Amino acid sequence: MASQSTIALPEHVTLPFDLRTDPEAFHKPENIKLLRNLFPGNCGLSMDGMFLIFLQTKMPPKPWPKSVAGLPPYFAPRMGRQYIPGLIGEFVRMRNGSIVDDINGRDMVDWEPLFYIVMNHFREIGVSITEVMYWRDYVAVILQHRRVDTARLPQKVANIAVSYCYEDGNQPQLLRTLTPAKGRRTDDSVFLDSYDTGFIEGSFKVTSFQRVIAGEGSSEQQWVFTIWLYMGQDSADALPPVYGRAIFTVDGCVLGFARYAPENGQMKNWCSGVAADEFIDRLHNC
Template sequence: MSCSPMPQRTAVAELLLVSPIALNRLDLSSSRRRRITPTAEATSPRRVAIITRPGVITPSLNSIDRSRFPHPLGWSSRAEVAHIDQRVSLYKATTVPNSLHQNMATHDPQEPPPARHLIFSFDLREKFDPSSDPEKRDILWNIFPGTIGIGSDGWFVYLQLRTLPPKPWPLTVAGVPLYLHLKLGQNPLPPARPVSWKNGSIAEDQDGKYMKDWKPLFLAIKDHFQDLRIPITEVMYLGNVVVIVLKHRDTDTDTLPCRAAKIGCNYLFEDEMGRPSALHASRLTDPAPGNPDVSQYDTLQPGLRVASSYLPSSSATFMSTTTGVLLRDGVGNEFMTVAAHGFPSQCGTQVFHAFPGIGRDVGELVMEVSHTDIALVKLKDTEKFSNITFESDRIPEPIQLKQLAPTASCPRFSLVCLDSPDTGFIEGQFMWSSFQAIPSDDESAEQDWVFTTWSYMGQDAAMKFPEEMCGSSIWSEDGNVLGFFRYAPKEGLMKDWCVGLAADELINRGYTLVNTRDRT
């Protein structure tokens, strides 16, 4: 008796692993690579993947033009061409009806090779409909073996799998964040908690949907809750809904508005937000997980380790944070930015790179930009600071940072970049902005607020972000500085997200980024 052959696999797409090639490099006299590559960068995928229909890219080609794809994330506009490093066929999972193979429900192909971003001929940022278009759905369904469901909510593409693939996982698919899960209901968005429509609405004179400048809406919400004497700690604006964070669990929800400016209001509680406690002191002898780059560099730049003097209470402890950028104020003075809380008053005003004692004194902290946790450092005349990022395997050339950019100039899903001594180069996606209340012990004083950004950094990213990276600059692919790292919750509803101080806070005070191109 002859056995029936196994069913033929059907190739539904081709995956090309590519490495963008920088054609016009900055003229630098020396290498801009880190001396030590932190673990987070070293273990992240270095390449991007292009997924097309089989045969679309001629097999004889060994390179491909960026212009063939709509705004590909992770492929710098400075690299017009990418080298094709590897080709992999993606096969459709096929049901096996033959009784001889009844123990095999499906025949799944091998896992795709790791990539940071999955690029397609379509861009879901332009039309977010991955499950309604048969062609898109067919390709997305077969990226990972064992896919049993596809979903989307306007923010993420969700792939439900029988088993999760080996890490690392891609950050984006067709320009939007990707989320892999096993069970329905798992997602990284804060839960929608509306209140009864009977509660009424506020700010009906405004149209709150997708506002370019939503500060008037925030002020209306802030004033309303102040009149109600209900303390709130944050207002997030998602374009078609606002999320309001209540300070206390025992708040009477019957008094909360269900709508503001004709869009819905959802609610969270402060104890769900996972905000960090105060920065901990460090010792030179402390273990350093993640292989941080604590090297001492001759020229200062974004993403270097800085530290306070030793704490008076202990001759061996100090506070560690990260350099930001070089700014200029309205009268021409230049300052390096650092995280203010990393330089407590009892430590004095000296700033060291990389550590006190064995490092060098690079300048003096002269002031804090109120309510921002950004402090300004006047560098010594012997110090030079260059607003240029590090080069790495994932950045084909260093990026000359251009300017401070307002949050309104950054579309949703824009790629944001960080490079700290603790993580090296990492990426996320800007999702929305918020106003956060500044904690105060004086409840009788008027509440101060600060403008912030929320970026999604990828699944299981939370543990990559130690508190010492506070002060790191956050920039776009084009080199625009969008803000500065504040914290990344390690638990709670916003785990795997990153909060940054919006650059608007400095722009509104008259600060600009120094052009250091001629100082390299």
């Protein structure tokens, strides 16, 4: 049974510690004991700074909480790449070398300068990429084509690892205050506007720069600042069409507008949206 200090909220479980602000609390024996007693069948724990992973001999009954001790929980039978709710691609050999070793890229508040370094490097070596995602302690680069000489790809950038993957009914929104995603703390709760079921809660996790075509029939390409929301384990099965729907903060401000929610692959259960920063910048430039 869980400790009496545990408070069960409708979709959140709060504990005497918050792993978002105090990740070291995860390693304290008394906290590990408390976490392991939350769900029957637990046989282990892991944490990567974004998710609290419960290894289970059997899955706990649904509905599952949106957060435990401040982080979204993820239930898995064992550790493995296929059981991690994030985008982990392929890593290249260490002998490939690294770029910008004089920068510490870990836990950057504003990583946009790092994006331009990565984008320009791949442009210089002639490798076409379509998106760069920042995951705090590694960068995921989406390659447009599979025919790439992997020996040319850097193994690290700014002292963090690089992972490689391959790219393989809109309704009008109410005008609300736009709020920038840059500088905002990840792990904040956000709400996806759903016309049929009300608001769907998720967690703001990752930002990226995604390459898009400027317009229909155009060959011009642009890089768009993108936000990624984690909607909860197995949420993809019940998530309605999301294109164009507003993404709200707890204060009711618009953080961005949804573009798509992958239905399969490693980013299943996630939702991608254009960050409000793109619209704010355009308004300022008018």
